[in-house]
Structure formats: structure tokens, C-alpha cells
Amino acid sequence: MGSILIQNAKAIVTVDAEDRVLENADLLIDGNQIVQIGKGLSPRDASTQLIDASNMFVYPGLINVHHHLYQTFTRNLPQVQKLELFDWLRYLYEIWKGLTPDAIYHSSLTGIADLMKNGCTTVFDHHYVFPDQNSEHFIDKQFEAADRLGIRFVASRGSMTLGKDQGGLPPMSVVQDIHTILADSERLIDLYHDARAGSMRQVVLAPCSPFSVSADILLESAKLARAKGVRLHTHLAETKNEEAYTLERFGMRPLAYMESLGWVGSDVWYAHGIHFNDDEMKLLAQTKTGVAHCPISNMKLSSGIARVPEMLEMGIPVGLAVDGSASNDGSNLLEELRVAYLLHRLQSSALAPTGYDLLKVATRGGAEILGRSDIGSLEVGKSADLFMVHVDQIDAVGTHTDAKSWLGTVGLKRAVDYTVVNGRIVVEKGNLTGADEGRLYEDCQASYQRFIQQ
Helix, strand or coil, X not given: CCEEEEEEECEEECCCCCCCEECCEEEEEECCEEEEEECCCXXXXXXXXXXXXXXEEEXXXXXXXXXXXXXXXXXXXXXXXXXXXXXXXXXXXXXXXXXXXXXXXXXXXXXXXXXXXXXXXXXEEEEXXXXXXXXXXXXXXXXXXXHHHCCEEEEEEEECCCCHHHCCCCCHHHCCCHHHHHHHHHHHHHHHCCCCCCCCEEEEEEECCCCCCCHHHHHHHHHHHHHHCCEEEEEECCCHHHHHHHHHHHCCCHHHHHHHCCCCCCCEEEEECCCCCHHHHHHHHHHCCEEXXXXXXXXXXXXXXXXXXHHHHHCCCEEECCCCHHHCCCCCHHHHHHHHHHHHHHHHHHHCCCHHHHHHHHXXXXXXXXXXXXXXXXXXXXXXXXXXXXXCCHHHCCCCCCCCCHHHHCCCCCCXXXXXECCEEEEECCEECCCCHHHHHXXXXXXXXXXXXX
């Protein structure tokens, strides 16, 4: 791995603790780290790759803290376009129970490619659907796809233990027993989890939701995660139906139920977190339990609007996420950022987060959610994760006054020009460097056809 010198950037939006924006500045990468930021920097040696950034804005890589990559193969289905979460899940589970290793690999490639072309450098994926045939290496296939394209990947060993016969939503063919889940969880942690700074592979334990798993798997997953030093994740407070379910079944609201099982703390984050009340918000703030904000999914499924302005004011850790492609129907965190900005302006007016506030959520906020201090901002000593955008094009005329807020207020409707992950250029001039995109499309489309027609 060599060195890269980004020269004379029109603006470097550092997203550091001082919120610095450096104009006409350089950034030097050596190996996988940022080693200098300033003006008039010199190449390391004759082999240093030079990038003229005089007409570009430079940003930290975006961090996606909740996804279901397998869902890229069930996008745009007319049968589910008017359904809310529970009915939506019931319909799609009948398709997802046919997932194969081939479908997992190629759906992961599809979603990761989309993320990378839109400035994402780290993705957390929540996979929890394991059919009773040929699913034992699904997570391995995801790591294989991530390695091929070069993204920083955090995988989860999700799970479901409550099927239709036990009052849950999924078919029994995707429900697993606790011993199988825990054994595979430990295997994946031991094989893939790398806690070192600059790690490209990490593992999280993530039972699906209070309405699809039993208390014992939540308890045992928490014990195993804390013994192994990995984080915990699940869906929570996404819909009023979920709230009614936990009140009827456990006599508790969703967060109280999870708290009773040890599922609060700085090593825990929840996807969605829409329907928290005031006391629950205070508990999240006190315990530093995080929330993955998924505005587009929440809008599509009519789930509601998370109280993000208040969460940020209270110091609750918040990251940004695209959620599953079947409820989005894409994998574009830049689009998520702008939609989040507009949604909260509509809901909260002057109290809404600014475009820059949401950029911080999508970068530093995501790093905090994942427990990482090595990514999330452009600073000397941090991992070289960033993206760059030309602003000398017609869609950027009149937008140069505020590089910090631009991605929220105006938004980018094209691929970024460069994405760099761990010091490696993975997108150049809007195209993936790790794959022939035409061939990748053909392979992934063929895999989709095999899956959807089975």
C-alpha cells in the first residue's frame, strides 16, 4: 500500500472536534492512515499518487450503521408497496426463506457497490434470516463480498427463535435453536472479529427483534458479546404494533423489556427508535445506548419519525443508516442524509438538525455507535477513509458557500468522484476500482433471477 497526496482541495470538511473546514489545503495518506493535513505538503516519494482536488470538496467516509443487504434482491415489489411493517414482513419472509449462499454473496455485492459509489466507507449489516438448508456460511459470504470490493465491513450474527408456531412472524423454516445460534456466533467472532485500530472486519451479535426472538437468546447473546468484547444490536421501538406486542406478551414497553435483559449501555444500539417516550429518552442518554436513524425506511413503511433533534440535544448516540433495501429501496447514505435533513425540517422547523449536524451523525456519530475512534473524521493518525466530490459541475453552481451543509441542503444526485477506504482508492471517477461494473451487473442480475424464480 503506497501513499496518496490530495492537493489543493477546495475544501476539506474535517468533521473534527473543532468543526474545521480547510480551504485550498492538502491531505497526505501513507499506507492506511492520514499522516498530514495542511498547505504545501510534499509527496512521500516519487511513487506517491497525486490527486488534483482544486475543484473538489473532501469529506470523511460515511458510516452506515444498519442495513439488510440481502434485501437488495426483493426491491421494488408491487405486492408490498402499501404495507406496514408486520404485514410487509409476513409477505417477504415467504420469499426470504429461499435465500441461498449465491443470493447472499451477490446481493451483498449489489448493496455494497451502491454504498461505496455514494461515499460510504464502513457498513454494518444486520443479517438474521438463516433458512434450515445451506445457510451456515451466509456471513462468510458477506465478508467475501466486502473483501472483493474493499469496504470496511461490520457483520452481525443475527437470529430468530420465534416462528409462527410460537407467536412470532417468520416461517418456522428460518427459526433456529439457541445452541446453533450461539455456536455460530462464537465461531464468527473467533474467525473474523478484529478489535484493532484500522480493522476492516468486525462482528456484532444481533438477535432480530423482541417479536422474533425469545428472552433466552437475548440474555445469552449479551453474555457472549460482553465476554468476547463485541457489541449488541437489534430492532426496537420501530412501530406501535411492536409496542402493543411487548405490552401484551411481557407486560412491558419495548425498552423496559430490553433493559430487563441487560440490553442497555454504550455497547448497545437499536435500529429505528421511533416510539420512545420522555423517560425512555432519558434512559438512553444516561446509559449512552445508541440509535440507528433510518428516515427513508421509516417513511416508506409509515412507521413514524424518530425524535432525532431531541436525541442529539440530549447526547444520545445517533448514527445514520439506510436500513434494508426492500424498505428503502436503495443503499445510498447520501440520499439518506438529505432526506433526514428535509424530514426533520418539516417536523421540527428551527429545532431541526442542520445539514452539517446530519453529516456529523453520518460520520462521527456512526463511529461512536460502532465503538470506533479510528474513523469518522479527517485527522492525522486516523484511518484514511474519505470521499471526494467535484463541485465544478452544473449541479453545483451556487452551492460553494457552505461545504459543511451542502450534502444536506442541496444533496448530491450523482456518484462521488473518489471513495478511499483504508488508504485504498475503491471508487475513481465515479466507478468501482475493484470490479468491472458491467460484468458485476450481469453476475448480480443473473443471481437475482436465479433467486426470485426458484
